Amino acid sequence: MVFIKINSIYFAIMDFNTLPDPHDLIYFQEIARTQNLSRAAERLGVGQPTLSLSLKRLEETLAIQLFVRRSRGLELTIAGQRLLRECNGLMDSWERIVSETRKSKTELIGRFRFGCHPSVGIYTLGPNLKSLMSQYPGIEIELQHGLSREICEGVISGKIDFAIVINPIEHPDLVIHRLAGDEVGFWRTKRGVEDVLIYNPALSQSQNLIKKIRQPFARTMTSDSLELMATLADAGVGTAILPSRVVKAIAPKLIRVFEKHRFLDEVAFVYRVDLPKTAGSQCIVDQFKSLKI
Template sequence: MLPSPTEIEYFLEISKTLNLSRASERLGITQPTLSMSVKRLEQNIGTKLLIRSKSGVQLTKFGQRFVGSAQNMLQEWEKLRAIALSEKNEVQGQYVIGSHPSVALYSLAHFLPQLLHDYPKLHIELAHDISRHITEKVISHKIDFGIVINPIAHPDLVIIKLASDQVTFWTTKKNRNPHTLICDQNLLQTQDLSKKIRNHDDWNFERIVHCSDLQVITDLVGHGCGVGIIPTRVAKKGKNLVVYGEDPPVFEDVVTLIYRYDAHDSLAAKTIIESIKKVFV
């Protein structure tokens, strides 16, 4: 078990005075409390630090050696405390923000430039993956904040709804392949919409082009390659896309901000959270 900073501080005071009574007075504690602290420190280290006598105390050979190490340990502890207090009260430090690349395109540019400009000591790393993987990495402390779609509730997560979105069918007025559907067949949204159109003749696509990148789907649809299943917020970043058909089926998405409830009480973390929330107000 590692010694506590308090135990080290008490020991160093004894090493200066070589008198338990005087050391306890200077520390503002009782002599029995000081003696118990030294005893715990000796037990943790596994050897004696003091030799007690009627005239006071003397340091053992190891006690003399330990003084220098204890001073270094206490200095390092004070440095760590200063860093912790600074990060808690100033907007600084390193944080990782994760999102799907498509979500990043309609969110990051609306808060990150100003955030980096206002806080030069703040360092941001971006991570991109599907929302499910981003959520897993937030839970496992690998990512600090996630802007994710439809996360599953977890006891360690704070989930804040930022906005709604609708996934539906998109095309262009110059679509040369109206019977071709372009989509990511692995997405829950695609699977749900495919079931909804299965028994409708007006929605009978002769072929399906599987594509795992929503930006590529958006670009292909914009160039007349077919009809795409795309989130509305992503489709609006494309060129000349329009909703396909009359009253097409939709899948309701929820855009959320997630982070661990136990990990972000610093001023920097609170500032990042508020900056992200303002994008979707």
């Protein structure tokens, strides 16, 4: 134990140089059980010199004698008896820790980060997350949102475990399951304001369509919410550039205009190639890789 002084107060911190080798503790337990170095070495399958060196190293680490030699063999000192009690408890705790840790590989448990654009989540997540969460009570989901390209970058960098994205770029670290297609186009009501264009300037699909259309709009209205844009178009505020699946989910009465101008999208489920293969992660992959939307 090392003590440091901060503002006249002493704090005790662990000196990691005094941590014993786990093998030394295992060897110590066997020596204590057999009370004989040669017998302990035979049971452990190691040479007696190795065992003697291990015991010496452990006593030097703890700076205390653990055994005394008697005519009938080795006998634990008071310090050795105490170490044996603590060591037995430590090993039991370690076995429990290993068991609990390994459960994540075989049991359907875990907290996973799932990314998607909010608009994509509207028409993809509901029924599938309901099925997942009802069947597997040990699964927890942390939803993260952003543009699809940002979400994809999050998956590649390991900050997001799974994602449903639009038009993912091929990457050696990505597994891509293509789910469905979509079309981005111009939508409005029959009696909507005709000279107002509502769009999200951050979406490349919008920029692509604006360049193609010949009929200019006198005014524009921008928003980063496709849901709000669909609602505004449905209220007759103007013509909105929207994915057809968002229109179907939010404002199904909108009609498409300038039909020859459209941008084809691809909806995909993605995750990293090196995603840890646990029972929990596999059930999410199975749930979403063949998603019907």
